[in-house]
Amino acid sequence: MPTRTIDVQCCISGGGPAGIVLGLLLARAGVEVMVLEKHADFLRDFRGDTIHPSTLEVLNELGILDEFLARPHQEVSRLKAQFGDESFTVADFSHLPVRCPFIVLMPQWHFLDFLADQGRRYPTFRLMMRSEVVDLIDDKGRIAGVRAETPDGTLDVRAPLVIGADGRHSVVRDRAGLEVRTLGAPMDVLWFELPRAFSDPADTMGRFDAGHIFIMINRTDYWQCGFVIPKGSAETVRANGLPAFRVRIAELAPFAAGRVGGLADWGSIKLLTVGVDRLRSWYRPGILCIGDAAHTMSPVGGVGINLAIQDAVAAANILAAPLRENRLTGTDLRAVQERREWPTRFTQAAQVFVQNRVVNPALFGKGKFKPPLLVRLMKRFPILRRIPAHLIGMGIRPEHVHTREAARSGGMGRQPLRDGA
Numbered sequence: 001m002p003t004r005t006i007d008v009q010c011c012i013s014g015g016g017p018a019g020i021v022l023g024l025l026l027a028r029a030g031v032e033v034m035v036l037e038k039h040a041d042f043l044r045d046f047r048g049d050t051i052h053p054s055t056l057e058v059l060n061e062l063g064i065l066d067e068f069l070a071r072p073h074q075e076v077s078r079l080k081a082q083f084g085d086e087s088f089t090v091a092d093f094s095h096l097p098v099r100c101p102f103i104v105l106m107p108q109w110h111f112l113d114f115l116a117d118q119g120r121r122y123p124t125f126r127l128m129m130r131s132e133v134v135d136l137i138d139d140k141g142r143i144a145g146v147r148a149e150t151p152d153g154t155l156d157v158r159a160p161l162v163i164g165a166d167g168r169h170s171v172v173r174d175r176a177g178l179e180v181r182t183l184g185a186p187m188d189v190l191w192f193e194l195p196r197a198f199s200d201p202a203d204t205m206g207r208f209d210a211g212h213i214f215i216m217i218n219r220t221d222y223w224q225c226g227f228v229i230p231k232g233s234a235e236t237v238r239a240n241g242l243p244a245f246r247v248r249i250a251e252l253a254p255f256a257a258g259r260v261g262g263l264a265d266w267g268s269i270k271l272l273t274v275g276v277d278r279l280r281s282w283y284r285p286g287i288l289c290i291g292d293a294a295h296t297m298s299p300v301g302g303v304g305i306n307l308a309i310q311d312a313v314a315a316a317n318i319l320a321a322p323l324r325e326n327r328l329t330g331t332d333l334r335a336v337q338e339r340r341e342w343p344t345r346f347t348q349a350a351q352v353f354v355q356n357r358v359v360n361p362a363l364f365g366k367g368k369f370k371p372p373l374l375v376r377l378m379k380r381f382p383i384l385r386r387i388p389a390h391l392i393g394m395g396i397r398p399e400h401v402h403t404r405e406a407a408r409s410g411g412m413g414r415q416p417l418r419d420g421a
Contacts, residue, residue, distance in 0.1 A: 143287040170289065188234060204216065
């Protein structure tokens with residue numbers, strides 16, 4: 001079967017939040033963009049469900065927030081944590097000066113479906129599912145596109161700019177030879193669901209005890225649970241047996257003790273390997289990485305998705321006009337990294353701080369676990385809860401949409417992109 005070739009102005013590898021949002025914003029600005037996603041749908045394990053106020057502000061600026069909020073979701077205005085036997089509010093979003101001072105909980109596949117539908121309203125947006133990027137096209141040292149495997153055979157997508165938005169195991173950044181700096185993380189997470197009863201607590205919560213960290217996210221009819229374990233210890237946990245694991249969960253969530261029997265086998269308990277790293281350079285001629293492909297985040301604060309979306313907004317603001325007008329240079333790519341690198345460094349430093357001061361003492365501590373000083377101060381001075389709320393909810397240097405909207409198509413899915421043999 002001969003290799004097909006498509007020419008676009010920007011090719012995005014990865015249909016996660018960073019890739020879909022950037023594709024939507026570029027198409028909205030009149031740039032011909034193709035997003036390649038290797039899976040047949042967006043239904044993945046470990047895709048976070050938290051959509052923070054900074055992202056909701058972006059949707060508001062695009063004029064699609066009300067449509068988004070009409071879809072089933074939950075709203076969380078406070079985050080709580082239990083340290084030992086004592087409960088604390090650790091973040092209060094209700095004071096943020098935004099339209100939506102809360103976190104939205106929505107399965108990420110529904111969020112991505114919504115964004116993809118918005119993108120299809122523009123004639124220069126194309127999303128190809130079951131299209132896996134396997135290599136880069138190199139033209140005399142400059143990346144000139146990607147090679148992908150699709151159900152219809154090999155596809156070459158040639159473009160002045162390739163965006164690597166394909167996550168922590170990015171093929172794009174690997175093939176481009178971009179250097180990764182690893183910061184490390186002390187934990188992994190076992191991820192599973194428990195049924196939720198009407199009488200259960202309503203709050204999304206985290207529990208920290210000596211030797212244990214347990215997260216429960218309220219998904220209305222079930223709990224999305226994360227059992228945090230020391231890095232690399234998953235096999236030890238499995239070797240101790242499923243009955244012992246059920247007992248530990250029942251001790252950490254006594255109200256759900258009668259439901260842990262639903263964990264029938266290890267197949268229902270998935271391992272999320274945690275890492276924290278970032279690229280020294282996010283770009284080279286013809287290529288730019290954003291989101292997890294540029295900086296893998298710890299789950300601390302649940303900020304990874306929203307940081308990736310901020311990258312996408314900044315990239316669209318900086319790159320839309322040069323791409324549309326065929327005048328893209330390395331200076332434009334450097335400007336994206338310069339805009340987003342400091343927020344990334346600050347956020348990762350904060351995550352490593354929490355790992356060292358909270359996660360490590362909880363996972364490896366003995367005896368009674370003492371709440372950190374800052375958490376105790378928040379209980380005494382509630383105004384301090386606004387600090388983590390701002391850092392988690394808005395982040396450092398939140399981005400705003402500055403690109404102008406181009407004309408939309410007359411109907412959904414109409415594509416004028418060039419497709420040749």
